[in-house]
Amino acid sequence: MHIREEQVVEGGFGGHMRVSAGEHVRITNLEGSQVCDLWAFSQASSDEFLSAEHTRSTLQKLVPAVGDSLFSNRRHAMLTVTADTSPGTHDFLMSACCPRRYELLGHVGYHRSCAENLCLVMEEAGATAHELPSPFNIFQNVEVQAGGHIEIVPPAVQAGQYLEMRAESDLLVVVSACPMDIAMTNGPDGKTRPIKLERLG
Ligand SMILES: [Zn+2]
Known part of the structure; x- marks a missing residue:
């Protein structure tokens, strides 16, 4: 496979391909x-999009791994995980961060968020989303504890590690290098870092 397109998405910002x-x-x-929060929309109609709940119920598991497909809200396979050099800690349970999330965490004033990044990037891509779906939170480390408690803990992913997926149909892929600097989402140092997005074929 060759790299056909690549872009670096600055920490806290969004991008698309x-x-x-x-x-x-x-x-x-x-x-x-x-x-890195990720969304996928069908290029044929943005009414069909990657769905956390349809993927969980089709796979009957919480987190897709190599060989697993990720499904749309119409239960079509949209992406299939082909490689993962990270420890495999990804999350398909939590919503994207949004302005209200930062307010609830005590932040006063404007703060970037994954939800806003999705809206900005869709506009930039000339696409419309009638719904804002839940993201696939790549590299997000969520512990599912006994009794059903779930907790965001610092990521286990190291520099240079990647997740690779094959598109099963023509997709608009949107990512957000999560701007969270209060909760443990991106680690305890409150820093956001860049993500590289590549298209290979
Ligand atoms: Zn976020």
Whole structure:
């Protein structure tokens, strides 16, 4: 496979790529300890999008791993995980961070968020989303504890590790290098770091 397109998404910001069926998308953690929210929309209609709940119920597991497909809200396979050099800690349970989340954490004033990044990037891509789906939180480390308690703990991902997925149809892929600097999402140092997005084929 050859790299057909690549971009570095600055920590806290978003980016997008149009990926054709059969091509691969690779998300690399350039410096480690950074969560990357990812959404995928069908290029044919943004009413069909990657769905956390449809993926969990189809796979009957919480986190997709190599060989697993990720499904749309119409239960079509959209992406298939082909490689993962990270420890495999990803999350498909938590919502994207949004302005209210930062307010609840005690932040006063404006703060970037994954939800806003999705809206900005969709506009930049000339696409419309009638719904804001839950993201696939790549590299997000969520512990599912006895009794059903779930907790975000610092990421286990190291610099240079990546997740790669094959597109099963023509997709608009949107990512956000999560701006969280209060909760443990991106680690205890409150820093955000860049993510590399590549299209291979
Ligand atoms: Zn976020």
